[in-house]
Amino acid sequence: MKWDDLSTDWCPVARAMSVIGDRWTLLIVRDCFLGKSRFEQFQKSLSVTRHILADRLKRLVEAGVLERNAYSSRPLRYDYVLTDKGRDFAPALVGLKDWGKKHMPVRKAAG
């Protein structure tokens, strides 16, 4: 199965993964829920390379999860905000958060 084929899979989980099933993509969406919206904010928050960040933002916009808006016209700057589709991702994010909170305590190793 190729990555792109996921988007037409019979399983809705697989189709969801075709958009957010990436190392960084879901964390970008999380950051959006936490109020971040700008390239530099994501980059500092995630320490992801600018290269990858630009790519993932573009994909999220193409997928309709984020919207790219000019928040300043004089220096012409863009930011990224959640669409309805993106905001609707909240329950899934909460599910992941709850699981992480319960089953992934912050410790390096057992012992």
Next chain:
Amino acid sequence: MKWDDLSTDWCPVARAMSVIGDRWTLLIVRDCFLGKSRFEQFQKSLSVTRHILADRLKRLVEAGVLERNAYSSRPLRYDYVLTDKGRDFAPALVGLKDWGKKHMPVRKAAG
């Protein structure tokens, strides 16, 4: 940020992603919920390369999401079943499913 560093991130979503935030890992877990448990079953279902499948199963076992059990001792065969930690992932999976169902209809392109 490195992949491994996610497991000690302050954010529980990030810590969750350190385990299941991979192309295939979450789909393997989904298959487990759908009753699959054997290497060949996962491989046929996901069309993932055997190499990667073996690696992801090992990680899931190490993370305590799956358990590796011998289901046959004479030819000595193993399968993988959800632990409590793994079963507890159900709500997150449902969240992803709902979002995929609502926002990722099965069509190639918008018309």
Next chain:
DNA sequence: ACGCTCCGTTCAGAAAAGGAACCTAAACCC
């Protein structure tokens, strides 16, 4: 003995990610 099933492992080539430097365009600073 030969092939089949099942669970992997190994290897070469392709794709993706990482890291750092560079670019544009305007603003701000003196």
Next chain:
DNA sequence: GGGTTTAGGTTCCTTTTCTGAACGGAGCGT
């Protein structure tokens, strides 16, 4: 008006990861 800073990318090269396909081992049927 020249140098620096801010913001949002892009480009390049190296390293890591993934893919595809073949191989291995251990039992089982015939």
